[in-house]
Amino acid sequence: MPEAHLSLKLDIGAFKKNVQTKLISKKDIAFSLKQIYELINAGTNLYTAIDIAIDLQDKPILKELYQNIKKDIEMGKPLHIAFAKKPLPSILSNMLYAAETSENLENVFKTVGDFLENMDSYKSKVISKAVYPSIVTLFSILAVFISVNYVIPRIEDVLKSFNAKLPLITIFLMYFAKVVVFFIYVSPLLFLMFIFKEKLFSKEKIDSFYLKIPILGSLITYLELSKFLYAMSLMLGSNSSIGISIRVSVQTVENNFIKQKLSLIEQDIGSGISFHQALLKTGLFKKSVLSVIKNGEYTGDLKQALKTSYKIYEQLLDKTINIFVSSLEPMATLIVGILVSLVVLSIMLPIVDIASSVH
Numbered sequence: 001m002p003e004a005h006l007s008l009k010l011d012i013g014a015f016k017k018n019v020q021t022k023l024i025s026k027k028d029i030a031f032s033l034k035q036i037y038e039l040i041n042a043g044t045n046l047y048t049a050i051d052i053a054i055d056l057q058d059k060p061i062l063k064e065l066y067q068n069i070k071k072d073i074e075m076g077k078p079l080h081i082a083f084a085k086k087p088l089p090s091i092l093s094n095m096l097y098a099a100e101t102s103e104n105l106e107n108v109f110k111t112v113g114d115f116l117e118n119m120d121s122y123k124s125k126v127i128s129k130a131v132y133p134s135i136v137t138l139f140s141i142l143a144v145f146i147s148v149n150y151v152i153p154r155i156e157d158v159l160k161s162f163n164a165k166l167p168l169i170t171i172f173l174m175y176f177a178k179v180v181v182f183f184i185y186v187s188p189l190l191f192l193m194f195i196f197k198e199k200l201f202s203k204e205k206i207d208s209f210y211l212k213i214p215i216l217g218s219l220i221t222y223l224e225l226s227k228f229l230y231a232m233s234l235m236l237g238s239n240s241s242i243g244i245s246i247r248v249s250v251q252t253v254e255n256n257f258i259k260q261k262l263s264l265i266e267q268d269i270g271s272g273i274s275f276h277q278a279l280l281k282t283g284l285f286k287k288s289v290l291s292v293i294k295n296g297e298y299t300g301d302l303k304q305a306l307k308t309s310y311k312i313y314e315q316l317l318d319k320t321i322n323i324f325v326s327s328l329e330p331m332a333t334l335i336v337g338i339l340v341s342l343v344v345l346s347i348m349l350p351i352v353d354i355a356s357s358v359h
Contacts (some may be wrong), residue, residue, distance in 0.1 A: 024087050026063060027124075030116035032062060033092070033109045040106035047073060079105075089116065091231050094248040098238035111234060119227055119252075122317060126219065129325040133332030140336045144173065145180050147343050155350045167349040175343055196287060208257040215327075218320050220255055225284060226313035227252045228262060233306035243268065275302065288312060 035056055039049035050070050057063040065085060072082035080097035085089070116307045152170055166174075183190075195201045211217040235245035246266045253259040261282040268278035276294040279285050289309045296305020 004301065024059065026120040028059065028062060029087060029089075030113040030120065032057060032066070033113035033116070037106050037109040037113065040109070046079075046095065046105070046154045056357040090251045091115070091234065091248050094240065095234065095238045098235075098240045109236070115230060115234065118230070119223070122223055122321065125321055126324065129321075130328060133328040136332050137335050140178065140339045144339050144343055145177055147347065149177055149181075149346060152350075155347065158350075169254075169342060170346040170350060173346045203256045204260060210255070211257060215320065215324050219317070219324065221258065221284065222313050222317040222320060224253045224255050224258045226310050228315060229306050229310040229313060233303050233310060236303045236306065286312070301343070 009203075032053060034051050034329075036053050039052055040046060044052070045071070050066055050073070054066045055068065057066060065088070065147050068085065070080045070099075073079070076175055078097075080093045083096055084093035089095055089112065092108070092112045095112060096105070099105050099108050152174060155170075228249050231249035232245050235248055236242070240248070243266055244269055246269070250262045250265075253262060261284055265275075265278040265282065268281055269275060272282075275297055276290050279293060280290055289312055292309050292312070293302070296302045298307075299305075
């Protein structure tokens with residue numbers, strides 16, 4: 001019994017730690033890495049910089065992370081192994097491995113910090129712009145729900161006393177309210193299905209579905225490919241082999257459908273085809289990007305070609321975000337306008353009917 005209790009305690013502890021780790025944003029990690037860079041750049045040795053970074057952390061899970069890194073370094077473990085811990089990205093440990101013998105070790109922390117900040121900024125931009133229209137639409141639906149459940153029933157009673165029928169639009173809204181009530185009742189079940197969706201469907205199928213959603217699919221594709229290309233340029237810039245660069249860069253991709261396709265690139269290159277041909281086989285990249293990379297391979301400047309390709313996807317991402325954001329507010333306004341019009345008509349038409357029957 002005590003063993004079972006201990007096991008349960010350990011499971012809960014591990015689950016809690018896993019949740020805390022997932023809650024650490026890329027922005028938090030980027031900030032902590034850039035703190036280490038600033039300290040080393042100012043003349044502090046790496047060990048002392050990590051020690052100071054521990055004191056600077058506000059979040060307990062990040063503080064614990066750097067304490068564990070410090071212990072590993074004290075035990076004599078190589079730097080890249082000490083930093084190969086979640087939630088730190090794998091690109092950091094691989095770039096540290098490539099830079100351990102160089103004099104520009106501190107630049108790795110800045111480069112990876114900039115990379116994480118850049119990737120986080122796009123998600124933050126989309127989320128922040130989507131908040132206001134989402135709240136407006138939600139409150140509009142709530143207003144309809146309240147009016148249909150508390151205002152219209154009273155009008156219905158008055159109409160019945162005059163032997164009058166409810167207008168079609170009022171009946172429609174009453175059914176709409178019933179649908180809303182149904183979704184409120186099943187929302188806990190829908191929430192659980194969302195939480196455990198990966199148990200019901202494979203992550204690859206879920207991620208593939210996301211890519212089919214208009215605008216959102218393009219946003220995800222451009223974001224993931226820009227991450228991959230940026231990581232590739234960083235890895236090749238740190239003198240890593242193309243095989244290791246691909247392996248590490250694929251790990252920066254979060255969408256499993258795209259990740260699975262990109263993971264085949266290394267295998268294809270191993271079979272003897274060129275890098276740009278392997279990218280072409282995935283069916284993910286635009287022709288303009290493939291042309292840039294092909295040219296980079298022939299001229300021997302693949303790193304620069306990847307940077308240029310990343311910038312192309314960055315521009316596409318910015319453009320798609322602007323389209324998405326600019327369409328959200330008019331869409332929310334249209335939905336609000338339709339809902340308000342329906343509510344007003346559903347209330348006013350019965351009142352007009354009552355007035356007509358009185359006359």
